[in-house]
Amino acid sequence: MTVATSKQPAPCGAWTSSITAAVVAAGATPLSQLAVDGGSVYWLEGRASEAGRSTLMGGQGTARAELTPLPFNVRSRVHEYGGGAYAVAGGQVFFSHHGDNRLYRVGADGQPVAVTAEGERRYADFVIDAPRQRLVGIREDHSSGAQYPDNTVCAIGFDGSETVLVDGNDFYAAPRLSPDGAHLAWLCWDHPRMPWEGTELWLADVAADGSLVNGRLIAGGAQESICQPEWSPDGVLHFVSDRSGWWNLYRYEHGVVHPLCPREAEFGGPQWTFGGSLYGFSSPDEIVCTYIEAGVSRLARLALRGGELAPIATPYQEIRELRVEGSLVALLGGAPTIALELACIDLSTNQCTVLARSIERLPEGVYLSVPQAVSYPSAGGRTSHAFHYPPCNAHYAPLAGELPPLIVIGHGGPTGMAASTLKLAIQFWTSRGFAVLDVNYGGSTGFGRAYRDLLKGQWGVVDVEDCVAGARHLAEQGLVDPQRLLIRGSSAGGLTVLSALAFHDVFKAGACYYGVSDLKGLDADSHKFESHYNQYLIAPPERADTVYRERSPIHHTDKLRHPMIFFQGLDDKVVPPQQSESMVEALRARRLPVAYLTLEGEGHGFRKAESVICTLEAELYFYLSVFGVPIPAGLQPVAIENLGDA
Known part of the structure; x- marks a missing residue:
């Protein structure tokens, strides 16, 4: 027997939810870098309680064991972003330790033993060449003291010897x-x-x-x-x-x-x-692969000679990694109501076993918004893509005639992709009565080369136009309040926020987390991997200064006209506080509503639980104050300058 319950009308944004800022701050356990060997599955698991280190796990069926005890942190720093931090074959395990960048071997007694010498070298993406008693991988050598390190393909003997195989x-x-x-x-x-x-x-x-x-x-x-x-x-x-x-x-x-x-x-x-791995061989005649269509991942078997693609049913709409060994398939999968999890599929029985979950206890389903994939017209006649999350809370409904406010989010990278896997940071907003649009703007991956190349020379233009067009599209469909359109973003996404507010008059407020306001500063701070990225995204060197100035919001503060809140770590070396402070001063000078929160001990990206709680609650308070929505009890006030002048 089901008892019908009526929803309580309340202003959007003021609904109460069990998905609190503290729940978001507790976050998810990072899962990454799968491998299979001899029927065992291996993966990296983040440990927030142990200073965020990554440890290597292994197991068969539902059994699991930790292979790298404290203080070992399985992580590579090659290209700064790392990946490929361990290798396993025939039961032998080698890994890179973030603490000293050396390679280690897990000994027969389970204790790691150093293979490479101390020094300024880093290693990644290595494979085990057992007959020759060596690893073959990527070496990044920082020992010369040059501006950028030297990258090579290198053989690393089990005895610690190193031989460059390919360079140049x-x-x-x-x-x-x-x-x-x-x-x-x-x-x-x-x-x-x-x-x-x-x-x-x-x-x-x-x-x-x-x-x-x-x-x-x-x-x-x-x-x-x-x-x-x-x-x-x-x-x-x-x-x-x-x-x-x-x-x-x-x-x-x-x-x-x-x-x-x-x-x-x-x-x-x-x-x-x-x-990274998105396919593997179940036999000499068959590949098991995952592929993306319209922003959604699918799993399939591919016959190598005939080319037939046969779907494999899963509950997942995002598959990040895939490893195959015979009938064993291991993957990281997620969906709108499934946080990222490590699943194993037996192809002979189609049985699926979950080996690890990024979030063990999910919020109640009555608070979870299920996104809809939307495509809509944008500038220049192109079509853009996004996931629309409507407000969702079983206990509340909008006031009569009220449309929800909308928060638009642009992903980072900017060469990346927004997926529909359950994210607590989005559900925090939707369970309180906000709609969210997670945008795959032109330049995003997952939609082919032509779509990816839309951002070539157009960063700060195409991404912004697609966020603007997405907000307008939902407003024109009568799904959101056109007078309460918001945009939020961090780092590179902060540039999208600032540019949208400086060069367009669509969003009524914005939240900028350690955002880029001066493009020229990015070149000065870049590492080798990304040191020429802006030539693709913005302009070649001969035109860079002119285009940087045209697109950097810091040079167009006179165009700002709507309230903003800024969040800045005082130890940020990538986007220093001066970039946020200049924008804050500009809003003050124009007597526009502005709030500015600085965080001691935080750099580029907030890692402390108290920082995540403080900033999320402050952002909520800011939006409610700007739109005149009653402030829920217990929400700490934030100083907003010039609010009475708006």
């Missing part, structure tokens, strides 16, 4: 040995390209002494992005390329490249980190 390019990734150990494939690229712009796939023979001979370029170039080269069990090289305009699967055999399954779908993703 700015960047390398994905060295992969053939099953018989006779061949090595790898990726490389050079400035000013990023790996999603253009990479090269090389192949060489491995000589008797372990050196490489007969190296040859077999695919790729300045306008073709290749990722994830892998060998089939019978020794045929496969890879993902966007040569068709979409990251699709290919086979290299007898000197010829063959497409496996031409499709307007993405079987690969941007190589921000090492070691």
